[in-house]
Amino acid sequence: MTSQEPLSMPKFSRAGRPLRIAALSMLCASAWAAPLAIDLPAQPLGDALKSLARSAGVTIAADGALLAGRQAPAVRGQLELSDGLRQLLRGSGLEFVQSTPGTYLIRAAQLDAVTVTAQAQRDGATEGTGSYAQTGPSRTSTGLNLTLRETPQSVSVMTRQRMDDFKLETLTDVMEQTPGVTIDRQGDGNNILVRGDSVNLQVDGMRQMASGWYANTQTLYTMDDMVEMDRIEVLKGSSGLVSGDGKYGGTVNMIRKRPTQEFKASVGAGVGSWDSYRADVDIGGALNASGSIRGRIVAAAADGKDFRDHAKRSNQTLFGTLDIDLSDRTLLNVGFTQRHREYYGAGSTSMIQAYAATGQSLGLQPRSFNVGAPWSGYEQDSRTLFASLEHRFGNGWSARLRASDEKTEQPYGETGIWFTGIPSVVDIGWARDHVNDNTSVALDLQGPVQLFGRTHELLLGADTMRTSSDTYSGSQRINNAPYDYAAGGAAIVRPAGLESIPMNNHSYFSSRRHSAYAAGNFSLADPVKLIAGARITSYQQYDLTPYAYSNFDIKRSDVVTPYAGLVVDVSENISLYGSYASIFKPQSAMDAQGRSLDPEEGQTREIGAKGEFLDKRLNASLAYFWMKTDNVAEATGQVTPDGISIYRSVSGVTRRGYELELSGELARGWQAQGSYVQNSSNLDSTRYLPKNQFKLGTTYALGASGLTLGAATRWQSQTTAGALVQPSFWVVDLMARYRINRQLSVSLNVRNAFDKSYFSGMRDFGRVQYTWGAPRSASVNMRYEF
Numbered sequence: 038m039t040s041q042e043p044l045s046m047p048k049f050s051r052a053g054r055p056l057r058i059a060a061l062s063m064l065c066a067s068a069w070a071a072p073l074a075i076d077l078p079a080q081p082l083g084d085a086l087k088s089l090a091r092s093a094g095v096t097i098a099a100d101g102a103l104l105a106g107r108q109a110p111a112v113r114g115q116l117e118l119s120d121g122l123r124q125l126l127r128g129s130g131l132e133f134v135q136s137t138p139g140t141y142l143i144r145a146a147q148l149d150a151v152t153v154t155a156q157a158q159r160d161g162a163t164e165g166t167g168s169y170a171q172t173g174p175s176r177t178s179t180g181l182n183l184t185l186r187e188t189p190q191s192v193s194v195m196t197r198q199r200m201d202d203f204k205l206e207t208l209t210d211v212m213e214q215t216p217g218v219t220i221d222r223q224g225d226g227n228n229i230l231v232r233g234d235s236v237n238l239q240v241d242g243m244r245q246m247a248s249g250w251y252a253n254t255q256t257l258y259t260m261d262d263m264v265e266m267d268r269i270e271v272l273k274g275s276s277g278l279v280s281g282d283g284k285y286g287g288t289v290n291m292i293r294k295r296p297t298q299e300f301k302a303s304v305g306a307g308v309g310s311w312d313s314y315r316a317d318v319d320i321g322g323a324l325n326a327s328g329s330i331r332g333r334i335v336a337a338a339a340d341g342k343d344f345r346d347h348a349k350r351s352n353q354t355l356f357g358t359l360d361i362d363l364s365d366r367t368l369l370n371v372g373f374t375q376r377h378r379e380y381y382g383a384g385s386t387s388m389i390q391a392y393a394a395t396g397q398s399l400g401l402q403p404r405s406f407n408v409g410a411p412w413s414g415y416e417q418d419s420r421t422l423f424a425s426l427e428h429r430f431g432n433g434w435s436a437r438l439r440a441s442d443e444k445t446e447q448p449y450g451e452t453g454i455w456f457t458g459i460p461s462v463v464d465i466g467w468a469r470d471h472v473n474d475n476t477s478v479a480l481d482l483q484g485p486v487q488l489f490g491r492t493h494e495l496l497l498g499a500d501t502m503r504t505s506s507d508t509y510s511g512s513q514r515i516n517n518a519p520y521d522y523a524a525g526g527a528a529i530v531r532p533a534g535l536e537s538i539p540m541n542n543h544s545y546f547s548s549r550r551h552s553a554y555a556a557g558n559f560s561l562a563d564p565v566k567l568i569a570g571a572r573i574t575s576y577q578q579y580d581l582t583p584y585a586y587s588n589f590d591i592k593r594s595d596v597v598t599p600y601a602g603l604v605v606d607v608s609e610n611i612s613l614y615g616s617y618a619s620i621f622k623p624q625s626a627m628d629a630q631g632r633s634l635d636p637e638e639g640q641t642r643e644i645g646a647k648g649e650f651l652d653k654r655l656n657a658s659l660a661y662f663w664m665k666t667d668n669v670a671e672a673t674g675q676v677t678p679d680g681i682s683i684y685r686s687v688s689g690v691t692r693r694g695y696e697l698e699l700s701g702e703l704a705r706g707w708q709a710q711g712s713y714v715q716n717s718s719n720l721d722s723t724r725y726l727p728k729n730q731f732k733l734g735t736t737y738a739l740g741a742s743g744l745t746l747g748a749a750t751r752w753q754s755q756t757t758a759g760a761l762v763q764p765s766f767w768v769v770d771l772m773a774r775y776r777i778n779r780q781l782s783v784s785l786n787v788r789n790a791f792d793k794s795y796f797s798g799m800r801d802f803g804r805v806q807y808t809w810g811a812p813r814s815a816s817v818n819m820r821y822e823f
Contacts, residue, residue, distance in 0.1 A: 072115040072116060072117055072165070072167065072779075072822075073092055073093055073115070073116060073117070073118060073121065074092075074115060074706075074738070074741070075089065075092065075112055075113060075114060075115075075116050075121050076113050076705055077089065077109070077111060077112045077113070077125070078111050079108065079109065079110055079111045079652070080108070080109055081104075081107070081108060081109065082104050082107040082108060082109040082125065082126075082129060083099075083101075083104040083107075084109075085109035085112070085125050086099070086104075086109075086125065086143070089118075089121055089122070089125065093118045093121075094139075095118065095139050095140070095141060096139060096140040096141070097122075097133075097140075097141045097142075097143065098140065098141070098142050098143065099131075099142070099143035099144075100143075103131060103143060103144070103145060104143075107129050107131075109125045109126075109129075110124065110125070110127065110652065111652040111654075112124045112125055113652075113654060113702065113705065114166055114167035114168050114654075114702070115167030115198075115738070116165060116166060116167055117165045117299075117301070119165075119297070119298070119299050120165045120166065122141070126143070130145060131143055131144065131145060132144060132145075135299075160173045160174055160182075161173025161174045161175055161268075161292075162267050162268070162292075162294075162295065163194070163196035163197045163198065163267055163268045164197040164267045164268075164294060165197075166196070166197075166198065167198050167708075168196060168198060168654065168701060168702060168708065169196055169198060169199050169700045169701055169702075169708045169709060169710045169734070170194075170196070170653075170654060170655060170656045170700045170701030170702070171185060171194040171196060171268060171270075171656070171700075172184070172653050172654075175188065175192060175194070175270055176242055176279075177192060177239075177242070177270040177272045177279070177288065177290040178190045178192055178272050178276070178278075178279070179278055179279065179496075179556050179568055179570065179600065179602075180242075180278065180279050180481065180496050180498065180554070180556055180570075181483070181494060181496050181556055181557075181558050181568065182483070182494075183558065183568070185647065185656055185658075186604075186612050186647045186648070186649050186656070187558075187566065187568075187604060187612070188568075188602075188604075188647075189568055189602025189603065189604050189614035189615065189616035189643070190272060190273065190274060190602065190616050190618065190641075190643060191217070191272070191273035191274065191643065191645070191658065191660045191662070191696055191698075192270055192271065192272050192273070193215055193216040193217060193218075193270070193271045193273070193698060193700075193712070194268055194269070194270050194271075194700070195211050195214070195215050195268060195269045195271075196268050197266075197267055197268060198708070199214075199708075199710060199734060200263060200266075200269075202708075202734075202736050202745075202747055202772055202774070203734060203747070203749050203770060203772055203786060204307070204772075204784075204786045204816060204818065205263070206262055206263060206264070206315070206339070207259070207260050207261060207262060207263065208229075208258060208259050208260070208261050208263060208269075208289075208291070209227045209229075209259045209260065210263075211263060211269055212229050212259075212271075212289070213751070214732060214734055214749055214751065215269070215271055215732075216271075216696070216698045216700075216710065216711075216712030216714065216732055217231055217232070217271070217273055217696055217698070217712060217714045217730070218230070218231055218271060219231070219726055219727065219730070219753075220797065221725070221726065221797075221798050222797040222798035222808045222810075223386045223388060223798050223800065223808065224384045224385055224386045224387045224388050224408070224798075224808055225380075225383055225384050225385055225386065225409075226385070226386045227259040227260070228798075229259065229289060230286055230726065231271065231273055231274075231286035231287035232273060232274065232285075232286050232287065232662065232664060232692055232694065232716055233286065233692050233716055233718050233723055233726055234284060234285045234286030234287075234639075234664075234692075235284040235285075235286050236271075236284055236286045236287045236288060236289050237276060237280050237283040237284050237287070237288040237289070238258055238288075238289050238291075239288060239289065239290040239291065240290075240291045240292075240293065240421075240423075240441070241290075241291075241292060241293055241423070241425075241439070241441075242279070242290060242439070242479075243423070243439060243441040243477045243479070244280065244283075244475075244477065244502060245257075245258060245443065245475060246443075246473055246475050246504055246506070257419070257445055257473065260350075260352070260378065260380075261352075261354075261376065262337050262339065262352055262354045262376075263291070264317050264319075264335055264336075264337040264354055264356070265293055265294055265335050265354065265356035265374060266291050266292060266293060266294065267292050267293060267294045267295070268292050269289060269290070269291050269292070270289075270290045270292065271287055271288070271289050271290075272287050272288040272290070273286075273287045273660075273662070273696070274286075274287060274618055274641035274643060274662060274664065275598075275618040275619050275620040275639050275640060275641040275664075276288040276618065276620055277572060277598025277599075277600065277618060277619045277620035277621065278554065278556060278570050278571070278572050278598060278599075278600040278618065279554075279572075280572075280620060281550060281552045281572050281574035281576070281596070281598060281620075281621070282550060282574060282576055282596070282620065282621050282622055282623060282636070283620055283622065284620075284622070284639075285620060285622075285639030285641075285664065285666060293356075293358065293372070294319075294321075294333060294335065294356075294358070295333070295358065295360060295370070296321050296322070296331035296332050296333040296358060296359065296360045297321045297322055297331065297333065298322070298323055298328050298331060299322055299323070300321070300322035300323070300823075301319070301320070301321050301322060301822075301823075302318075302319065302320040302321070302322075302822070302823040303318070303319050303820060303821065303822045303823065304316075304317070304318045304319075304820070304821050305317045305318075305818060305819065305820040305821075306818070306819050307816050307817060307818035307819070308816065308817055309341070309814060309815060309816030309817070310344075310813075310814035310815055310816070311341055311342040311343060311344060311814065312341055312342050313339070313340070313341030313342070313814075313816065314339065314340050314341060315337065315338065315339040315340075315341075315818075316337070316338055317335070317336065317337035317338075318334075318335070318336050318337075319333070319334075319335045320333070320334050320335075321333030321334070324359075329361065329362040330359065330360070330361050330362070331359070331360045331361075332357070332358070332359045332360075333356075333357065333358050333359075334355075334356070334357045335354075335355075335356040335357075336353075336354065336355045336356070337352075337353070337354045338351075338352070338353045338354075339351065339352045339353075340352075343382065344404060344405060344809075344811050344812055344814070345382065345384075345404075345405055345406070345407040345409075345809075346382070346405050346406065346407045346525055346526075346527060347381075347382040347407055347409075347410075347411035347526065347527055348380075348381070348382030348383070348407055348409070349380075349381055349382060350378065350379060350380040350381070351378070351379045352376070352377070352378050353376065353377045353378075354374070354375070354376050355373075355374070355375045355376075356372070356373070356374045356375075357372055357373055358370065358371065358372030358373075359371050359372065366428055366429045366430070366431075367426070367427070367428045367429075368426070368427050368428075369424070369425075369426050370424065370425045370426075370427075371423070371424045372422075372423055372424075373420065373421060373422050373423070374419075374420070374421040374423075375418075375419070375420045375421075376417075376418070376419045376420075377416075377417070377418050378416070378417045379414070379415075379416045379417075380414050380415060380417075381411065381412065381413065381414030382407055382409050382410075382411050382413065382414065382526070383409050383413050383414040383415065383452070384407060384408040384409030384413070384454050384526065385409070385413075385452055385454055387408045387409070387454045387455060387456060387464075387806075388408070388798065388800060388806035388807055388808050389402050389406055389408060389806060389807055389808065389809070390455075390457050390458045390459065390522075390804055390805070390806050391760075391761050391805045391806060391807055392759060392760055392761065392804060392805035393457070393458075393459040393460070393804055394803045394804045395459075396760070397459060398760075399458055399459060399522075402523075402525075404794065404809040404812055406525050406809075407525050407526050407527075408454050408455040408525060408526050409452075409453065409454050409526040410453030410454070410526040410527065410529040410531065411526065411527060412451060412453060412531045413451060413452050413453040413454060413526065413529075414450065414451065415447050415449070415450030415451075415468075416447065416448065416449070416450075417445065417446070417447045418445070418446050418447075419443065419444065419445035419446070420443075420444055421441065421442070421443040421444075422441070422442045422443075423439075423440065423441040423442075424439070424440050424441075425437060425438065425439045425440075426438045426439075430484070432484065432485075433484050433485045434482060434483065434484025434485070435482070435483055435484060436480070436481070436482050437479075437480070437481050437482075437483070438478075438479070438480050439477075439478070439479045439480075440477065440478045440479075441475070441476070441477045442474075442475070442476045442477075443473075443474070443475040443476075444472070444473070444474050444475075445472070445473040446470075446471070446472050447468070447471035447472075448469060448470065448471075449467075449468070449469045449536070450466075450467070450468045450469075450471065451466070451467050451531070451535060451536075452464065452465065452466035452467070452468075452512075453465055453466075453526065453529040453531060454526060454529070455522060455525070455526060455529070456514070457804055458522035459522075460516065460517070461516070461517055461518045461520070461522065462514065462515070462516055462518065463514075463515040463518040463520065463529055464512065464513075464514055464515075465512065465513040465514075465515065465529075465532060465535070466510065466511070466512045466513070467510065467511050467512075467535055467536070467538060467540070468508055468509065468510035468511075468540070469509050469510075469540055470507070470508070470509050471506075471507070471508040471509075471510075472505075472506070472507045472508075473504075473505070473506045473507075474503070474504065474505045474506075475502070475503075475504050476502065476503045476504075477500065477501070477502040477503075478500060478501055478502075479498060479499070479500035479501075480498060480499055480500070481496060481497065481498030481499075482496070482497045482498065483495065483496045483497075488559075491560045491561075492560060493557055493558060493559045493560055494557060494558040495555075495556075495557045495558075496554075496555065496556045496557065496570070497554075497555050498553070498554050498555075499551075499552065499553045499554070500551075500552050500554075501549075501550070501551045501552070502549070502550050503547070503548070503549050504546075504547065504548045504549075505545070505546065505547040505548075506544070506545070506546045506547075507544070507545050507546075508543070508544045508545075509540035509542070509543055509544075510540055510542045510544065511538055511539065511540050511541050511542060512542070513532075543581070544581065545579075545580075545581040546578075546579070546580050546581070547578070547579050548576065548577065548578040548579075549576070549577045549578075550574055550575065550576045550577075551574070551575045552572050552573065552574045552575075553572070553573050554570065554571065554572035554573070555570050555571065556568070556569065556570025556571075556600065557569060557570060563606075564605055564606040564607070565603070565604070565605050565606075566603070566604045566605075567601070567602070567603055568600075568601070568602040568603075568604065568616075569600065569601045569602070570599075570600050571597055571598065571599045571600065572597070572598050572600075573595055573596070573597050574593075574595075574596050574597075574598065574621075575593065575594045575595060575596070576591070576592070576593045576594075576596065576623055577590070577591065577592045577593075578590070578591040578592075578623055579591075580625070591623045591624075591625060591633055593623055593636055596621050596636060598619045598620055598621060599617070599619060600616075600617070600618050600619070601616065601617050602614060602615065602616035602617070602618075603615050603616070610648050610649055610650055611646060611647070611648045612646065612647050612648070613644075613645075613646050614643075614644065614645055614646070614647065615642075615643065615644040615645075616641075616642070616643050616644075617640070617641070617642050618640070618641045618643075619638060619639065619640050619641070620638070620639045621636040621637065621638050621639070622636055622637045622639070623636045624636060624637055624668075624670055626670035626682075626684035627677075627682075627683065627684060628683065628684060628685060628686075629673075629675070629677075629683050631677065634668060634670055634684060634685075634686050635668045635686060636668060637666055637667070637668050637669060637670075637689070638666065638667045638668055639664065639665075639666050640664065640665050640666075640667070641662060641663075641664050642662065642663045642664075643660055643661065643662040643663075644660070644661050645658060645659050645660030645661060646658065646659050647659075651701070651702060651703075654701050654702040655699065655700070655701035655702055655703065656698075656699065656700050656701050657698070657699040658696070658697070658698050658699075659695070659696070659697050660695060660696045661693075661694075661695045662692075662693065662694060662695070662696070663691070663692075663693045664691065664692040664693065665688075665689060665690070665691050665692075666689030666690045666691075667686075667688060667689050668686045668689070669686065669687055669688070669689040669690065670684040670685075670686065671684060671685055671686075671687045672684055673685055690718065691718070692716060692717065692718045693716075693717055694714065694715045694716035694717055695714075695715055696712065696713070696714045696715075697712060697713045697714075698710075698711070698712040699711055699712075706737055706738035706739070706740070707735070707736075707737045707738075708735065708736050708737075709733065709734070709735040709736075710732075710733070710734050710735070711731075711732065711733035711734070711735070712730075712731070712732050712733075713729075713730070713731050714729070714730045714731075715728065715729050716728060716729075716730075724756060724757045724758070725756050725757065725758045725798075725799045725800060725801070726756065727753035727754045727755075727756055728754050729753065729754040730751070730752070730753050730754075731750075731751065731752040731753075732749075732750070732751045732752075733748075733749065733750050733751075734747070734748075734749035734750075735747055735748060735749075736772065743775055743776035743777065743782075744773070744774070744775050744776075745772075745773070745774045745775075745776075746772070746773050747771070747772040747773075748769060748770065748771050748772070749769070749770040749772075750767060750768065750769045750770070751767070751768050752765065752766070752767045752768075753765060753766065756796075756799060757799075758799035758800055758801040758805055758806075758807070759801035759805035760805060761796075761799055761801075761805045761807060763795065763796050763799065766793055766795045767791075767793065768789050768793050768795065768810070769789070769790045769791055769793075770786070770787065770788045770789065770790060771786070771787045771790045772784065772785065772786045772787070773785045779822075780821055780822050780823070781819070781820070781821050781822075782819070782820050783817070783818070783819050783820075784817070784818045784819075784820075785815065785816075785817055785818075786815065786816050786818070787813065787814070787815045788811065788813065788814050788815070789810070789811060789812060789813045789814065790813060791813070792812055792813040793810075794809070794810075794812070795809075795810045796808060796809065796810065797809065797810035797811075
């Protein structure tokens, strides 16, 4: 690079002559980390850098020969300077380094010694973009690095900005506002449903426990704080290519934050309704002079009551991660997450009774009514260790080894709940030494191949997972309970010496799965791509539980789940697609010969269109889907000599519908994410789920005033459970944020602003029950960015 001129006002020159882009000399370290309101159109790179330097109050220096003839893309949004620079230089073959505080040097990228940095791993990251749209690649659908437009299935993404704007702090909070997702509350249980069926849960593509019910899913995951997540991607429909076995509805993949090259830090605190308090801190950056080791530590603590009587909970989360460049081409990432939760006034999956089995109405209880006793609850600790090692070869191929180990312990828990009010039934329960373990390892290779004169992308991989759940428990049912149902759980008396009653039930569940898979993105023509692949899975499950009619051992070998999709670019901004995906779920039902039935198979067929508009700042999609389940177990009414019911396989349930979604920037400062979903099923038993849903979340930044206003609304059509009918209803959330300066902002969030009374879940178990949705609540929050 040629010598640089002394610091001066901005000066440009033609190719081959030095270029100095200078700005304000007043610089501070915090200016680097604070978000900037950037609005740069597509233009020559030199002009774009000049404008950015002036806006940020920094000096950017480069040799004029490097910038000659290079164009910068449009960059808009609330971005940190580092992210703004990266977007301007993307695809240019240039990079930046910080030479002195407040001075940044543009240079040619070191192509002969490529450094595998955290940012390369974080392509597709949404943190710091200020956007409701994801523009980078996603692996959630196929394992391949495909953008949302290139993916032939519906994928919705909740970005970090979307979560921060509306204070969506737990997984349940996020899913409640995610397009196409239904949160069905069964007491304390939060069931996540997509297209009328349950979902699989993943973190960075590694699956979480997929078995069990309340104790193994809801209490483990849905109340987790999302403070360490960059974004949450939701794949709609079957996901056998990436999962093998699992649920048919979809897959929720939570993507963790990664360390940053530059120093970043923030601290936040808030207070809200029902004596709720929360604080969080996030610190990251390079840990050595060369920047080859980068770290990040994130912590959050929340404590508060609930709108239900006597319910209270507290959560603490600690997350840490390191990126280490072992060589120019090899990156090691390691980390951990530690969680602690306490929850009392818990009602488990019991709901409020509306009608007795005889049809007698009990009327509706107040929204504060709690079926759980104040002493009913548990304490829980979980820890996750994870690591990944990626090596990039010189021929465009890369290898990635990932591992995760998750353990959750609940040393002791007690349950006191109203099972029904008429007849009067109370359940008392106790458990100890409840332990869940998940261990996963995956290895994959990905890279380009040349075939028939065209370049294609190929993925090859294998993985293994072990899951177990072990619990000792006891229970006691009190019929004709001598308590007043109208008093709720507060009337239930804790039995003396409950902690010393013997644990007479032992439940144990374990499963193992081994898979190999392959997928490819094949370029049939410039506008036509075929994405195809398959996974072959061997599965073994053992279940010992006092609640099952029999204990069983299921083994299935070499189950194939194929995948195929076609994407055709019909214009510069729009693609049409069609896809077929499958998934399987082992089952224990036996036929007349005593053999377990073949696994249930969920098939999803989907066609649609996807578009990227406004320089890819806005994503839009339209999809029609049709789902079918085969090998569904149907009771024959016969039993074996041992008294075991006999089943047969029949054609399954069908679901069909369509989805319309958009996300991103509609105009300067105007972010939005909206969807309309229609989902039909031939099952009468699904009438407690809405057939139609509409969701919209939007914010608008009022220019340079520092004020941002927003609203999130959701609507669903009528639902029924027995004689209980819930008409269609709207719920509206509001937000306002004021940025006092570059470091400090305050915000106000109001949920259910119009205090709508509605049921968040209903069931007809012969007796009709319901769960109230939360009434209006508000929180005030402060954030300081260093």
